[in-house]
Amino acid sequence: MRERKVFPGARSKSGRLHLRPEVERQRPRIDLNAWTMAGVLALMWAALALMPATRGVFLTQGNIATLLTQSSVLLVISVGMTLVILIRGIDLSVGAGVALTGVVAALCQIKLGLPAPVAIAAALVVGAAIGAAHGWLTWLGIPAFIVTLAGFKYYRGGAILLADAKGLSPMRDDFAMLAGSVPVAATWIIIVVALAAGVALTLRDAQRRRQHGLEPTTTGIVIARIASQLLLAGLLLAVFGARGVPVPVLVAGAVALAGIFITKRTKFGRHLYAIGGNPEAARLSGIDVHRATIGVYMIMGVLTAIAGVLLAARVNGVTPGSQGNLLELDAVTAVVVGGTSLLGGRGQVVGTVLGTLVFATLANGMNLLRIDSNWQLCCTGAVLIVAVLFDVLSKGKRS
Amino acid sequence: MSAPVVELRRIGKQFPGVRALHDVSISIESGEVLGLVGENGAGKSTLIKILGGVYAAGSFKGEVVVGGRAQAFRSTRDARKAGIAIVHQELSLVPAMSIAENLLLGREPSRFGLVDAADMERKARELLRAVIGDDAARLDIRMPVGELGVGMQQTLEIARALGDRARLIVLDEPTAALTETESEKLFALVRARRAEGTSFVYISHRLGEISELTDRVAVLRDGELVGLRDAKAATEQEIVALMTGDNEALDRARTRRVRDVAASTTPVLEIEYLRVNHPSHVERTVVDDLSFSVAAGEVVALAGAMGSGRTATLGALFGTARRGITGTIKVDGKPVTIRRPADAIAAGFAYVPEDRKALGLVLGLSVADNLALSALGRMSRFGVVDSARAEQAALTRLRDLSIKVPGLGAEVATLSGGNQQKVVIGKWLELAPRVLLLDEPTRGVDVGAKAEIYALIEELTSRGHAVVLASSDLPEVVRLADRVLVLREGKLAGTLEGAAITQLGIMQLAVGTVGAALAQEAIRAGA
Numbered sequence: 042m043r044e045r046k047v048f049p050g051a052r053s054k055s056g057r058l059h060l061r062p063e064v065e066r067q068r069p070r071i072d073l074n075a076w077t078m079a080g081v082l083a084l085m086w087a088a089l090a091l092m093p094a095t096r097g098v099f100l101t102q103g104n105i106a107t108l109l110t111q112s113s114v115l116l117v118i119s120v121g122m123t124l125v126i127l128i129r130g131i132d133l134s135v136g137a138g139v140a141l142t143g144v145v146a147a148l149c150q151i152k153l154g155l156p157a158p159v160a161i162a163a164a165l166v167v168g169a170a171i172g173a174a175h176g177w178l179t180w181l182g183i184p185a186f187i188v189t190l191a192g193f194k195y196y197r198g199g200a201i202l203l204a205d206a207k208g209l210s211p212m213r214d215d216f217a218m219l220a221g222s223v224p225v226a227a228t229w230i231i232i233v234v235a236l237a238a239g240v241a242l243t244l245r246d247a248q249r250r251r252q253h254g255l256e257p258t259t260t261g262i263v264i265a266r267i268a269s270q271l272l273l274a275g276l277l278l279a280v281f282g283a284r285g286v287p288v289p290v291l292v293a294g295a296v297a298l299a300g301i302f303i304t305k306r307t308k309f310g311r312h313l314y315a316i317g318g319n320p321e322a323a324r325l326s327g328i329d330v331h332r333a334t335i336g337v338y339m340i341m342g343v344l345t346a347i348a349g350v351l352l353a354a355r356v357n358g359v360t361p362g363s364q365g366n367l368l369e370l371d372a373v374t375a376v377v378v379g380g381t382s383l384l385g386g387r388g389q390v391v392g393t394v395l396g397t398l399v400f401a402t403l404a405n406g407m408n409l410l411r412i413d414s415n416w417q418l419c420c421t422g423a424v425l426i427v428a429v430l431f432d433v434l435s436k437g438k439r440s
Numbered sequence: 441m442s443a444p445v446v447e448l449r450r451i452g453k454q455f456p457g458v459r460a461l462h463d464v465s466i467s468i469e470s471g472e473v474l475g476l477v478g479e480n481g482a483g484k485s486t487l488i489k490i491l492g493g494v495y496a497a498g499s500f501k502g503e504v505v506v507g508g509r510a511q512a513f514r515s516t517r518d519a520r521k522a523g524i525a526i527v528h529q530e531l532s533l534v535p536a537m538s539i540a541e542n543l544l545l546g547r548e549p550s551r552f553g554l555v556d557a558a559d560m561e562r563k564a565r566e567l568l569r570a571v572i573g574d575d576a577a578r579l580d581i582r583m584p585v586g587e588l589g590v591g592m593q594q595t596l597e598i599a600r601a602l603g604d605r606a607r608l609i610v611l612d613e614p615t616a617a618l619t620e621t622e623s624e625k626l627f628a629l630v631r632a633r634r635a636e637g638t639s640f641v642y643i644s645h646r647l648g649e650i651s652e653l654t655d656r657v658a659v660l661r662d663g664e665l666v667g668l669r670d671a672k673a674a675t676e677q678e679i680v681a682l683m684t685g686d687n688e689a690l691d692r693a694r695t696r697r698v699r700d701v702a703a704s705t706t707p708v709l710e711i712e713y714l715r716v717n718h719p720s721h722v723e724r725t726v727v728d729d730l731s732f733s734v735a736a737g738e739v740v741a742l743a744g745a746m747g748s749g750r751t752a753t754l755g756a757l758f759g760t761a762r763r764g765i766t767g768t769i770k771v772d773g774k775p776v777t778i779r780r781p782a783d784a785i786a787a788g789f790a791y792v793p794e795d796r797k798a799l800g801l802v803l804g805l806s807v808a809d810n811l812a813l814s815a816l817g818r819m820s821r822f823g824v825v826d827s828a829r830a831e832q833a834a835l836t837r838l839r840d841l842s843i844k845v846p847g848l849g850a851e852v853a854t855l856s857g858g859n860q861q862k863v864v865i866g867k868w869l870e871l872a873p874r875v876l877l878l879d880e881p882t883r884g885v886d887v888g889a890k891a892e893i894y895a896l897i898e899e900l901t902s903r904g905h906a907v908v909l910a911s912s913d914l915p916e917v918v919r920l921a922d923r924v925l926v927l928r929e930g931k932l933a934g935t936l937e938g939a940a941i942t943q944l945g946i947m948q949l950a951v952g953t954v955g956a957a958l959a960q961e962a963i964r965a966g967a
């Protein structure tokens with residue numbers, strides 16, 4: 042452990058307080074939790090790759106692509122759930138919302154014969170409206186648990202009524218494209234552009250620190266950050282470079298990056314931590330708690346609609362009675378395993394991404410190992426408890 | 441009078457860095473009402489917590505003797521069993537449960553685990569009849585306690601204590617939340633119980649009540665028992681002098697810089713006819729027609745006993761309560777409408793609340809995040825935070841306020857009280873507020889940090905900020921204020937300026953039983 046220095050205050054003759062020049066080095070904030078999770082994930086992948094029982098299938102291009110595609114709907118929901126839980130909220134209605142928005146998109150195509158963009162827009166509008174209603178009702182003082190529990194029932198019932206209790210399929214061809222892949226050339230362009238943006242942002246941050254006379258980011262850290270971005274881009278190209286990235290993966294990736302950006306770098310996102318940590322102190326600091334709350338639930342609603350559309354495209358239809366069933370609880374599981382506190386104010390979208398991948402890996406791996414699905418359920422439950430227990434114990438030791 | 445019911449023998453209690461009580465010995469006779477007075481922080485609450493078993497035996501020095509036998513309370517339950525009941529300011533009734541259930545909570549009449557409702561109601565009625573007589577018959581005993589007024593709730597607490605066969609009942613500022621008639625009823629009840637042999641310890645800031653109700657009065661100052669007087673014979677001036685101590689020398693020696701307040705003629709803040717109603721008991725007025733103004737560079741202090749309207753005034757200016765506020769507020773001559781904190785901030789106010797952990801800080805966040813809490817908008821473009829600018833601003837705050845932290849990323853919960861308080865003040869400075877509203881800015885802060893916060897306040901005023909200070913710490917008020925408004929029950933009891941600002945002067949206006957003229961005279965004599 043490095044010795045912790047404190048800032049010693051000193052007074053000059055003018056009576057103003059001055060800081061002694063030797064300012065402590067600003068340690069880069071390392072998120073231990075996220076690194077632990079990434080390590081666990083890497084171990085899981087290594088184990089599954091080497092296990093003879095998986096017959097060498099796990100670490101193949103096709104399997105990883107399937108794993109990521111299958112986790113994309115859950116990831117979209119989980120990113121939204123992270124924001125909701127950050128402000129001490131909960132949304133139990135997302136599974137039903139996925140069905141309802143899916144039905145809306147399906148009806149637009151099948152009954153009204155509208156093109157895919159209009160159908161998608163209609164689903165997104167419904168999602169946003171649902172979210173706004175949740176935000177407004179919690180603002181009136183109804184606990185989020187109750188508001189969204191009502192939604193859980195209401196939207197499921199609504200979806201079944203709208204669909205006349207029948208499965209809706211197939212989707213129009215232009216809509217079914219959402220389940221397809223982006224062309225190879227576009228995949229390369231998207232990944233390279235994203236990489237360039239990441240590198241540029243890293244370099245710009247370092248430059249701005251210098252401009253403001255702050256202690257510069259060390260070259261080592263800059264290199265490490267760029268290297269990890271290169272590694273990630275390389276992995277994605279290895280998996281999707283030959284066949285093109287599936288649209289759901291692309292959308293989920295974009296949602297995750299947006300979630301990370303919003304929570305880490307925007308005023309709105311930083312305020313969410315204050316609201317979740319101490320709503321009264323946030324209000325007394327001039328933060329508009331109500332507006333932020335409504336904003337968060339609207340984001341959740343829009344993401345629910347995106348997930349609904351993606352799922353409807355992937356299964357090429359909507360079964361209103363079961364589509365998205367219990368998705369909300371899977372999302373809460375991923376968020377909590379990702380290190381976000383249900384008490385609010387603490388958490389990272391990166392953790393949620395890793396938490397979602399851990400669960401996707403677990404499911405994928407157990408399928409390859411031909412483990413019975415009921416045993417898979419038990420296993421998932423055990424992992425949830427172990428992950429949170431680990432978190433609780435490590436925090437207990439720290440204090 | 442018979443043998444003492446309860447004896448406190450040489451009680452001492454130490455907190456980290458603070459001696460809360462030292463060598464306090466008091467005995468309470470059967471059928472006696474003992475008044476207990478002292479300034480905030482004098483040790484009253486520590487003493488009753490020892491008496492009531494909140495601080496377990498072994499965590500303090502000396503002994504508590506009940507009925508001739510030394511006790512070792514490990515919990516409040518033990519103290520209750522020994523016959524000592526404490527009625528706290530925050531009542532300990534369960535609001536959603538009925539009167540009967542509350543009165544018999546923890547000892548419900550039952551058979552095989554089933555509550556006997558009829559027996560419970562009968563017993564509850566008996567208990568009530570003992571305290572309010574025939575009125576008990578008219579009360580719906582199944583009514584939830586939360587629907588009763590504060591006065592009635594207090595009465596229930598006393599009834600419950602009697603049900604426990606309490607021989608000593610401690611009343612901690614019982615009248616702070618009561619109306620005149622409710623207080624009269626309470627006094628009648630205390631007198632009736634005293635006649636039957638129950639003893640009371642009565643804590644109050646209102647000296648009039650002390651002399652009216654109590655037999656003897658014990659005065660605490662800085663953790664020591666400085667006087668035990670016959671309540672009827674002692675004059676109020678004598679009690680006040682005991683409470684504040686001989687602080688005249690200290691008052692005169694206070695190191696206040698000379699300020700040219702008159703030079704800044706235009707007031708920064710003007711308040712006219714401010715009226716604030718209690719947020720939950722709307723019929724009660726907590727601030728009544730208060731008017732004052734604060735000039736640039738001036739510190740105006742609001743002093744007064746608990747519940748006198750200090751915090752309510754600051755809260756009204758900052759928009760913490762949504763309703764029940766009337767009056768005009770002007771900043772730099774322009775009238776402002778304040779409905780919520782964001783409006784107040786836009787108008788140029790900054791607020792350092794009394795309870796920094798509950799209201800001032802987000803404890804789980806880092807020092808940097810807390811410092812940026814109210815000014816993130818200034819550090820953002822199109823909603824995206826310029827983290828380099830935010831970090832630079834945070835470093836400037838650390839330097840200017842000499843906040844001692846292991847690093848900007850340290851959780852604010854890990855800092856000492858003084859450094860936390862500086863963070864609460866620091867989060868406003870980026871906004872360069874016109875008026876700083878400080879509520880108990882040095883509560884729970886060690887002496888060194890206190891001095892630094894005073895220096896900071898003086899530096900801020902020298903830069904032209906106006907300060908409204910609410911404080912129960914009289915030496916602090918004397919040290920910082922250019923003008924002191926003493927409040928009593930929501931009304932302005934008097935204004936002290938310059939050399940007239942003394943602890944004695946403030947106290948006399950605050951307790952308010954001495955005529956204002958008399959107080960002024962005393963202050964002139966003192967100064």
